[in-house]
Amino acid sequence: MAYRTILYDQLQKYQERISILASQIGAQFDDESVHELRTTVKKLRSIIRWLAKGKASLPASLKRLYRLSGEIRNTQVLLISLQNKGGASIQLQAWLRANLSSQEDQWLSAYHARLQLRVWKKVSAIRFDKMSKRRLDLFVLRKKKEIKKIFGNPRLTDEQLHSIRKILKDMENVMDWCSKIKLLDKGSVPLTSIKAIALQAGDFNDKRVALEILQVYQKKQEGSSDEELKLTIDAWKKEREKKRRKLIETLRNFVSGSTNPF
Secondary structure: OOHHHHHHHHHHHHHHHHHHHHHHHHHHOOHHHHHHHHHHHHHHHHHHHHHEOOOOOOOHHHHHHHHHHHHHHHHHHHHHHHHHHOOOOHHHHHHHHHHHHHHHHHHHHHOOOOHHHHHHHHHHOOOEOOOOHHHHHHHHHHHHHHHHHHHOOOOOOHHHHHHHHHHHHHHHHHHHHHHHOOOOOOOOOOHHHHHHHHHHHHHHHHHHHHHHHHHHHHHHOOOOOOHHHHHHHHHHHHHHHHHHHHHHHHHHHHHHOOOOOO
């Protein structure tokens, strides 16, 4: 099968899955469907970033749903984490559930049944370069240079670390798909290493976002004596900093080449 046919078949599968998931989410907002939707959009976006000729993007309607799904996902993850750890006050859980309900209402307002048609109309209009191993190597090299440039800042911000994570996910998604269609030799690029670093970056970002949400709640409750909340925030701050230091060390090794075979 020609690579062009393989490409368009995969793009169509992604947009069909996105449509199914978006419809499911509106019915029950289960956390697994929300997570899979975000993962599938990222995979579609990564391939577009790799092969699209010139500037190309997804439709605004999908971008909005993707952003809303991120807010829903963040609240869901925090609620589950607090429930598993125990100790979260009834007031905090009620505030999070109220936020989640508001986010779900925004999703329902933004969702349109013609989402699949809109996505495919936009994607099918994009002109793509031909897939090749050389083009894959150039993509990986370019992404590595982007990471190096960001990492060159003397004081890395959390947002910059998040940007690096996005770049790593683009690399992972493209490389993973290429390995499945036999465009990438299993031993030629350390896909497992990229996945591990991206996972570590995602773990740090989850903790960072969860802490930001808790701090927003704490500010709204200024003057209250919720000692359990204060203890949780203090503990999570320490855990975030620990994860941050480890992530920076991992990225330093990756950029320097000590754990990077490119």
